[in-house]
Amino acid sequence: xxxxxxxxxxxxxxxxxxxxxxxxxxxxxxxxxxxxxxxxxxxxxxxxxxxxxxxxxxxxxxxxxxxxxxxxxxxxxxxxxxxxxxxxxxxxxxxxxxxxxxxxxxxxxxxxxxxxxxxxxxxxxxxxxxxxxxxxxxxxxxxxxxxxxxxxxxxxxxxxxxxxxxxxxxxxxxxxxxxxxxxxxxxxxxxxxxxxxxxxxxxxxxxxxxxxxxxxxxxxxxxxxxxxxxxxxxxxxxxxxxxxxxxxxxxxxxxxxxxxxxxxxxxxxxxxxxxxxxxxxxxxxxxxxxxxxxxxxxxxxxxxxxxxxxxxxxxxxxxxxxxxxxxxxxxxxxxxxxxxxxxxxxxxxxxxxxxxxxxxxxxxxxxxxxxxxxxxxxxxxxxxxxx
Numbered sequence: 001x002x003x004x005x006x007x008x009x010x011x012x013x014x015x016x017x018x019x020x021x022x023x024x025x026x027x028x029x030x031x032x033x034x035x036x037x038x039x040x041x042x043x044x045x046x047x048x049x050x051x052x053x054x055x056x057x058x059x060x061x062x063x064x065x066x067x068x069x070x071x072x073x074x075x076x077x078x079x080x081x082x083x084x085x086x087x088x089x090x091x092x093x094x095x096x097x098x099x100x101x102x103x104x105x106x107x108x109x110x111x112x113x114x115x116x117x118x119x120x121x122x123x124x125x126x127x128x129x130x131x132x133x134x135x136x137x138x139x140x141x142x143x144x145x146x147x148x149x150x151x152x153x154x155x156x157x158x159x160x161x162x163x164x165x166x167x168x169x170x171x172x173x174x175x176x177x178x179x180x181x182x183x184x185x186x187x188x189x190x191x192x193x194x195x196x197x198x199x200x201x202x203x204x205x206x207x208x209x210x211x212x213x214x215x216x217x218x219x220x221x222x223x224x225x226x227x228x229x230x231x232x233x234x235x236x237x238x239x240x241x242x243x244x245x246x247x248x249x250x251x252x253x254x255x256x257x258x259x260x261x262x263x264x265x266x267x268x269x270x271x272x273x274x275x276x277x278x279x280x281x282x283x284x285x286x287x288x289x290x291x292x293x294x295x296x297x298x299x300x301x302x303x304x305x306x307x308x309x310x311x312x313x314x315x316x317x318x319x320x321x322x323x324x325x326x327x328x329x330x331x332x333x334x335x336x337x338x339x340x341x342x343x344x345x346x347x348x349x350x351x352x353x354x355x356x357x358x359x360x361x362x363x364x365x366x367x368x369x370x371x372x373x374x375x376x377x378x379x380x381x382x383x384x385x386x387x
């Protein structure tokens with residue numbers, strides 16, 4: 001496999017650093033640290049360039065906090081200056097990450113992403129009787145530095161670039177010699193890259209008929225016997241080659257029962273929200289509506305947040321939740337609303353409808369409409385089994 005030709009001079013190039021600043025600052029222009037950096041942009045970028053070329057760049061300056069949705073995680077967000085460094089490093093290396101990836105890996109890749117992974121999973125579910133779902137136990141926290149860095153040394157030609165990657169990897173440990181910080185751009189790309197050998201093992205050695213991976217969430221489709229053998233083989237590969245463990249709650253079940261994947265439940269050729277995702281949506285929607293009624297959130301901000309919430313739901317083909325909340329005007333297509341949709345939200349409270357759907361009783365007929373939402377791309381919906 002061809003190694004990366006990226007050199008340290010490319011990372012420290014002034015144009016690359018300026019582009020890295022723009023990417024790091026996107027959507028964060030109001031933050032004080034971003035404003036300070038912008039006010040002295042030429043000086044800051046010149047200093048960062050000098051540190052990179054001198055192989056003395058500062059790393060490991062994180063702000064740590066805990067999030068609880070969709071599950072509890074400890075986030076280590078790099079300071080803004082380090083975010084610029086991460087973008088400057090990942091930018092020139094991104095083409096190599098892409099070249100090394102298999103087609104059915106969907107995280108951290110342009111033109112891929114969650115929705116493409118979902119569509120691929122639907123295709124495989126339509127073709128195969130059984131699925132195997134597994135993921136890695138405490139993935140980011142358990143990645144061994146030694147194995148990851150050995151792979152980095154094998155893939156990058158410029159020893160100075162290797163040294164920069166090593167400096168970043170060693171700047172954080174969950175336990176001695178293990179762990180990447182959740183919240184860093186470099187961690188996302190390295191974590192996705194690290195499981196590349198598993199992708200190739202499944203597709204080229206085991207030759208399982210169906211396979212899709214989004215970060216450490218892995219789904220395989222085929223016959224029951226071959227998937228059981230694949231489960232043992234993948235578990236052994238992860239343990240012996242990568243120093244990782246499979247979570248004990250792996251699932252080998254008939255496709256007809258549905259498979260939870262990326263917050264959705266996958267059936268034959270279609271999908272809906274997983275139970276936890278549906279509850280989370282209703283909880284967030286109710287909280288947003290209450291905040292808007294109290295004036296804690298302005299109309300424009302509420303509309304932006306509403307679009308983000310409904311976009312996640314509409315990716316699922318066959319999900320009826322939005323139609324039940326908003327009525328037939330919204331449609332049940334999987335396409336996300338566009339910006340023009342925001343202006344169509346009325347001021348009618350939706351908390352009553354949300355509560356009734358959440359508790360399982362018949363939904364109220366809400367008058368709120370999203371008049372410009374795209375019509376359904378699917379005239380019929382599959383009949384889902386009950387939750």
